[in-house]
Amino acid sequence: MVSDFFYPNMGGVESHIYQLSQCLIEKGHKVVIVTHAYGRRKGVRHLTNGLKVYYLPLQVMYNQSTATTCFHSLPLMRCVFVRERITVVHAHSSFSAMGHDALFHAKTMGLNTVFTDHSLFGFADVSSVLTNKLLTVSLCDTNHTVCVSYTSKENTVLRAALNPEIVSVIPNAVDPTDFTPDPSQRLDDRITIVVISRLVYRKGIDLLGGLIPELCLKHPDLHFLIGGEGPKRLVLEEVREKYQLHDRVRLLGALEHKDVRGVLVQGHIFLNTSLTEAFCMAILEGASCGLQVVSTRVGGIPEVLPEELITMCEPNVRALCAGLETVIARQRSGSVPSPASIHARVQNLYTWRNVAERTEKVYDRVAGEEVLPLDRRLRRLRAHCGPVAGSIFAFVAVLDFLFLLLLQWWVPDWVMDVAVDATGPHGLWRQVPSSKVGAHSKSAVK
Template sequence: VGAGAAGSRFVCMVSDFFYPNMGGVESHVYQLSQCLIERGHKVLVVTHAYGHRKGVRYLTNGLKVYYLPLKVMYNQSTATTLFHSLPLLRDIFVRERVTVVHAHSSFSAMAHDALFHAKTMGLRTVFTDHSLFGFADVSSVLTNKLLTVSLCDTNHIICVSYTSKENTVLRAALDPRIVSVIPNAVDPTDFTPDPSKRVDGTITIVVVSRLVYRKGIDLLSGIIPELCQKYPELHFLVGGEGPKRIILEEVRERYQLHDRVRLLGALEHQDVRNVLVQGHIFLNTSLTEAFCMAIVEAASCGLQVVSTKVGGIPEVLPENLIILCEPSVKSLCDGLEKAIAQLRSGTLPSPETVHNKVKTFYTWRNVAERTEKVYDRVSNEVVLPMDERLDRLMSHCGPVTGYIFALFAVLNFLFLAFLRWMTPDSIIDVAIDATGPKGAWTKQCFGGKKGGVKEELPRS
C-alpha cells in the first residue's frame, strides 16, 4: 500500500487519551495531526469511546477520529487481552490504507495493542513517550517490562525531552540511535497576555493541573496557608480536578481562606488562557514531568513561572523566565517569595516581552516537520519478518517474558491469517480521503466549514 501524493504518508495516531478528555497527550495528538494534515499527509486518530461519543467523528480540517467501543479499565485506559482489538484495528488500518502507525503514551493499553498488531501486519511503527517512570516500585517494574516488549522491535521512538529520552532508553533497554527528541509545543496565538484581567492591589498565583499525587498537590496544600498568612494581598486560583481536590478544600476550610483560594474545577482547553491571564505568577508543583506544557502556556501568557526542578522541566524555559525549586514546601515558598519580591520591585519583564520570547521557542509546525523526518526514516526501513521478530523478542526481553510474548506474536499472526481468510483485504472498502489540502470531499460534505464535530456520512 502506498501513499497518495509524492512524499505523503497515511498516518494513524493511536492513544487511549484524546478529546473530549483533556491533557497534554490529547493536545499533542490533535495539534500534531492538524499540522501534518497541513503538510499534505492523511492523518486519522484512533481512541476509545467517551460516553456517548462513539463511532466515527470529524474534527477541524477533516481529521477523522475513530471512537472504538472498547472497555475502559482505569484512568481512561482500556482493558487489554491483546487480541480483542485486532479485528477492529486491522479493519481500520486496511480501510484507511495506513502506512505508519504512531502510538502515544506508555500508559495507553490501546497504543501498545496497536504497535503489536501493526508489526504483525508489516506496517511501520513509531512511538512517542510522554512520561517519566521510576525503577523501584511494582507498578514501574511491570510497566517498564511491558515497554521493553512493546518497543524492542518498534521502528522509532520519540521522547519530548532529553531527560525523557535517557529515562526511556534505560527503562526499555533501547539503542539510543533509534530514539529522537522532539519537544512539545504551544500555539502562541491561543495564549496571549492580557494584563487588564489582573485585579489591582492583589498578587494572584495560578495553578492549572490535574489534582493528583504526581502533580504535587500535597506540596501545594502546605504552601497555601504559609504564604497567605505572610502576604495579605496574595490570592490563589486553582484550575483542575482530581482526587486530591479534597485536600485543598480542607486547607481552605481550616484556615478560612474561601475568599483567597478559588477552586475552579475542571477546565476546557479553550478556557485555560482566560484563567492564566488573571495571574501574576504560575506555580507548578509536579513531582515528575517529562516536559510540562503548562509552564510554556503560562509563560506565553506573560506569567512568571515558579516550578519544581524535576524531570525535563529545566530544559523547557531559559533561566530568566523560570524560578526552579526543589520539590519541597520550603524551597517552593522561597521561590514564590523571590517572584513576589521581583513583582513588587517592578524588575520582571512585561507580559508582552515574555510572550514574544516564548512564541519563538516551540511551534507545532516545527514539531510536525521533525516528526515528518522520522516518518521518512522509518519508511525506508525494512519491517522485520516474523522469524526475526520472534528472535528479537526472545533475545531482548528475557527468558520468561520474551518466550511468552513470542508465543503471543505467533497466536496473533495466526489470528490475523484467520481474519484475512474470513474477510480478505481486497473486499474491505477503501475510505474516501477527507484530509489534506485536496480534501474536496470534506468541502462537499461540510460546506467548506472548518471546526466542529461531524458524524460520518453514510456511504451509498
C-alpha cells in the same frame, strides 16, 4: 495516530495528537486518529480540516485506558488499517493499552511503527516495573521512538533497554495565538498565583497544600486560583477550611481547554509543583500569557524555558516558598519583564509546525526501514525481553499472527471497502468559500 487519550478527554497527550495531526494535514499528509469510544461519542467523526477520528467500541478499564487481551482489538484495528491504507502507525503514551495493542498488531500486519513517550517512570515500585517490562516488549521491534525531552529520552532508553540511536527528542509546543497576555484582567490590589493541574499526588498537590497557609500568613494580599480536578482536591479543601482562606483560595474545578487562558491572564505568577514531568506544557502556556513562572526542578522541566523566564526550586515546601517570595518581591518592585515581552520570547521557542517538520523526518526515515518478519521478531523478543517474558510474548505474537491469517481468510483484504480520503494527496475535504455558502443559502431560500 493511536492512543486511548484523545478529545473529548483533555490533557497534554490529547492536545499533542490533535495539534500534530492538524500540522501534518497542512503539509499534505493523510492522518487518521484511532481511540476508544467516549460515552455516546462512537463510530467515525470528522474534526477541523477533515481530520478523521475512529472512536472504537472498546471497554475502558481504568483512568481512560482500555482493557486489553491483545486479541479482541485486532479485527477492529485491521479494519481501520486496511480500509484507510495506513503505512505508518504512530502510538502515543506508555499508559495507553490501545497504543501498545496497535503497535503489536501493526508489526504483525507488516506496517512500520513509531511510538511517542510522554511520561517519566521510576524503577523501584511494582507499577513502574510492570509498565517498564510492557514498554520493553512494545519497543524492542518498533522502528523508532520519540521522547519530549532529553531527560525523558534517558529515562525511556534505560527503561526499555533501547539503542539511543533510534530514539529522537521532539518537544511539545504551544499555540501562541491561544495564549496571549491581557494585563487588564489582573486586579491591582492583590497578587494572584495561578495553578492549573490535575489534582493528583504526582503533581505535588501536597506541596501546594503545605505552602498556601505559610505564604498567605506572610502576604495578606496574596490570592490563589487553582484549576483542575482529582483525588487530592480534598487536601486543598482541608487547608482552606482549617486556615479560613475561603476568600483567598479559589478552587475552580475541571477546566475546558478554551477556558484556561481566561484563568491564566488573571494571575501574576504561575506555579507548578510537579514531582515528575517529562515536559510540562502548563508552564509554557503560563509563560505565553505573560506570567512569572515558578516550578520544581524535576524531570525535563529545566529544558523547557530559558533561565530568565522561570524560577526553579527543589521539590519541597521551604524551597518553593523561598522561590515564590523572591518572585513576589520582584513583582512588587516592578522589576519583572512585561507580559508582552515574555509572550514575544515564548511564541518563537516552540511551534507545532516545527514539531510536525521534525516528526515528518522520523516518518521518512521509518518508511525506508524493513519490518521484521515473524521468525526474526520472535528471536528479537526472546533475546531482548528475557527468557520468561520473551517466550510468553513470542507465543502471543504467534497467536496474533495465526488470528490475523484467520481474519484474512474469513474476510480477505480485497473484499474490504476502501475508505474515502478526507485528507492527504487525494483528500476530498475542501473548505467552501464564504461567497459560495451565501449563494447556496440564497438559492435555498428561493
